Amino acid sequence: MSNTDFNETALSPGDKAIQAESSTALPQDTIETSRRRAKWLAALVLGAAISTGQVPPFTHPYGRRREEFPAESSTLAAGVDPVLLQNVKDLFEKGASEFFHDGMDSNFSRSLLSLLGSRAADALSAIAEYLSGNEGNPEVVSEALRWVAEFGGPDTLPKRWSILRRGLKSRFPVVRDGAILGFAALDDPRAHSLLLEARESEQIRELQLLIERVAARLEHRR
Amino acid sequence: MVLLLRKIKQHRWYKELAKPFLEADDIPADPFGDLQTTENLLSVWEVHEDRSNLVRVVRAVAMGGQRIDHTGYILFDSVHLDAAGIELQQNEGRSDDKGANGWHRDLVLSGKKLLALAKLLLEHGETGTITKPELVDAVEEGIRSGELPESCRKKRSGG
Numbered sequence: 001m002s003n004t005d006f007n008e009t010a011l012s013p014g015d016k017a018i019q020a021e022s023s024t025a026l027p028q029d030t031i032e033t034s035r036r037r038a039k040w041l042a043a044l045v046l047g048a049a050i051s052t053g054q055v056p057p058f059t060h061p062y063g064r065r066r067e068e069f070p071a072e073s074s075t076l077a078a079g080v081d082p083v084l085l086q087n088v089k090d091l092f093e094k095g096a097s098e099f100f101h102d103g104m105d106s107n108f109s110r111s112l113l114s115l116l117g118s119r120a121a122d123a124l125s126a127i128a129e130y131l132s133g134n135e136g137n138p139e140v141v142s143e144a145l146r147w148v149a150e151f152g153g154p155d156t157l158p159k160r161w162s163i164l165r166r167g168l169k170s171r172f173p174v175v176r177d178g179a180i181l182g183f184a185a186l187d188d189p190r191a192h193s194l195l196l197e198a199r200e201s202e203q204i205r206e207l208q209l210l211i212e213r214v215a216a217r218l219e220h221r222r
Numbered sequence: 223m224v225l226l227l228r229k230i231k232q233h234r235w236y237k238e239l240a241k242p243f244l245e246a247d248d249i250p251a252d253p254f255g256d257l258q259t260t261e262n263l264l265s266v267w268e269v270h271e272d273r274s275n276l277v278r279v280v281r282a283v284a285m286g287g288q289r290i291d292h293t294g295y296i297l298f299d300s301v302h303l304d305a306a307g308i309e310l311q312q313n314e315g316r317s318d319d320k321g322a323n324g325w326h327r328d329l330v331l332s333g334k335k336l337l338a339l340a341k342l343l344l345e346h347g348e349t350g351t352i353t354k355p356e357l358v359d360a361v362e363e364g365i366r367s368g369e370l371p372e373s374c375r376k377k378r379s380g381g
Binding site: 099100101103104105142146173174177181184187203204205206209210214217 | 229233238287288292293354
């Protein structure tokens with residue numbers, strides 16, 4: 001541990017604000033000693049708990065399940081417009097009352113395309129963030145993945161790719177179906193290995209065959 | 223053997239998910255969403271035993287949508303219809319592929335027969351999906367060969 005670990009420059013702006021505003025602020029050396037002790041004690045307790053198997057070693061800090069669309073990086077959530085996020089949530093919730101058919105537009109698809117048309121990159125970030133919270137009707141999410149895949153040019157491809165890739169790992173077969181078809185629509189040979197990987201863990205026979213069909217086409221295009 | 227094809231959304235028909243229902247002598251409700259009748263008729267298409275016209279039939283069905291999209295289907299042997307007492311009528315299709323329209327059929331259904339059909343499809347049907355890029359290629363090929371009119375190109379690009 002370096003000597004600067006707990007000096008003032010290491011304090012967060014929030015810590016500094018609390019220090020500055022409190023008339024009963026403790027002396028700096030007392031704070032530092034207290035922090036070292038607390039950190040040591042926390043490490044000791046956590047280590048003991050892990051060794052006895054009482055807590056899983058890699059629990060999400062907020063106790064929130066994120067197996068669906070786990071956030072790829074902390075930068076994904078950063079900068080998502082909360083109003084846009086609410087719009088996405090409303091859109092997906094309304095979509096749950098619709099019945100989707102292949103090849104047919106829906107109120108959901110029209111609204112989704114309108115949102116993507118006006119705020120492409122921001123909307124994709126908001127959709128990714130929304131999906132990272134395990135929310136959404138699986139059928140609506142599946143439908144969204146099919147539309148998201150095809151919207152926009154190379155500039156938004158990394159975001160769309162990331163959303164689809166997470167969809168492949170969903171516990172809902174219908175969401176995985178949407179993700180596979182999304183990759184099929186992209187028709188990009190770079191998805192080949194990703195799909196083969198998904199094929200390994202896929203349990204639904206129909207989805208296994210669909211992955212094989214899409215992968216075979218991509219293999220042929222390489 | 224005469225194979226019949228019905229357009230569906232494939233995920234509503236996963237056998238693994240239907241298995242517990244079938245074991246309880248019941249069926250899931252979701253597949254009924256793909257069995258909408260008009261005047262007690264359900265549109266199906268005949269597919270050759272060697273399946274050589276499968277993609278062409280799916281293409282004809284897909285062209286009935288607003289745009290070319292991934293299209294799911296369920297395929298089953300018409301022999302099962304007899305046991306369920308379901309009549310098959312040969313009615314000309316109305317797709318853009320005039321040469322395919324002769325393969326169109328209608329199943330004559332009642333409520334009970336619809337239930338029996340759903341059950342036999344879940345037990346004996348085989349589902350699949352032809353992806354959008356495959357259909358786009360098939361439409362392009364159809365236009366080139368004259369099976370489809372030039373106007374189909376608009377749907378190919380989603381317009």
